[in-house]
Amino acid sequence: MWAILAGLALVMSACARNAPQDYLEPAGPEARMLDRLWDPVFLVAAVMFVIVEGLILLVVLRYRARSDDEAPVQVHGNAKMEIGWTIVPALLMAFVGVGTLATIFKLSDDPERGHLEVKVVGHQFWWEFEYPEGFRTANELHIPTGRDVNLVMTAAEPDLRGPDQKVAKGVIHSFWIPKLAGKQDVVPNRVSELLLRADRPGRYQGQCTEFCGASHANMRAVAVAHTPADYAEWVRGQMEDAVHPTSGLAAEGLEQFSASGCIGCHRVVGLTDTSGTDIAVGRRGPDLTHLMSREVFAGAIFPLDEPHLRRWLRDPPGEKPMNEATGMPNLNLTEKEIEKLVAYLQTLE
Ligand code: CUA
Secondary structure, eight states, X not given: OHHHHHHXXXXXXXXXXXXXXXXXXXXXXHHHHHHHHHHHHHHHXXXXXXXXXXXXXXXXXXXXXXTTOOXXXXXXXXXXXXXXXXXXXXXXXXXXXXXXXXXXXXXXXXXXXXXXXXXXEEETTEEEEEOTTSOEEESEEEEETTSOEEEEXXXXXXXXXXXXXXXXXXXXXXXXXXXXXXXXXXXXXXXXXXXXXXXXXXXXEEEOOSOOSXXXXXXXXXXXXXXHHHHHHHHHHHHSOOOOOOSHHHHHHHHHHHHSTHHHHOBOTTOBOTTSOBOOBOOSSOBOTTGGGOSEETTTTEEOSHHHHHHHHHOHXXXXXXXXXXXXXXXXXXXXXXXXXXXXXXTOO
């Protein structure tokens, strides 16, 4: 009884009304196309499942061995039935195949003119987005509603030497925002494209859907759709240089940030030395110029707030199992240093 209830609870959880990655409630034309294909294919599969499993059950129960039974009559070759069970599945497959191919071709249509093109790089274990204006952001893909967005994607090739002296070659990820589009593999040394469009503003959750290492499950993403006016406003904000604190704890944090390993991996646009040369130009980690304009960080697994930033700086690999060679290492910061760094990071709005 408890086992049945547990099983039911598991199945019924698929009916949740507030499921953020429910692809059966599409929010854009590409996802709707997939949903329209999914319905008839699922119907065919469901009807076949019921018929086939029903017949098996019927035969198992009705013709099971009984002690007084004689051996059943053996038959071989029934032309009508054999023709029937060859033709019916062939027709069903043709029905599914034509619908699938037509959808594949429609999905690979060129984006409309005036579309937005965003470069996407899959890292272990976070997503980087580069916009036509040149700025970069992480984990949150911001898009305008009602406009085609073409993602031009590749995976990072971290030319890093592991403890075994082998060079990591980069791994395959797959980009998926279920409410907006289907899945698309993201492969090192290759470029793949994915077209999507959102009908209405909102935050649409997604996740990496190709196993890419120990923190594959911690590689999420969010597509944030804005009205065109709000999107233009967001772009303006992202194009500004970071403003630097000049006093207090935040200024001490800035000093520490500039003098430590942070700037080797992170970028903060506008952070310069006294001669005006940019110093925070690292590419391995996320661009932090407007960190606080995001709602999530660390592969979109944590809300971006003070307690989570502290926890993260204390022990990144402990918060997010990752390959030490590719992710953020534990810098063994003191509580005082963490406090200063968090104060500085919170000025990056
Ligand atoms: Cu990236 Cu799984």
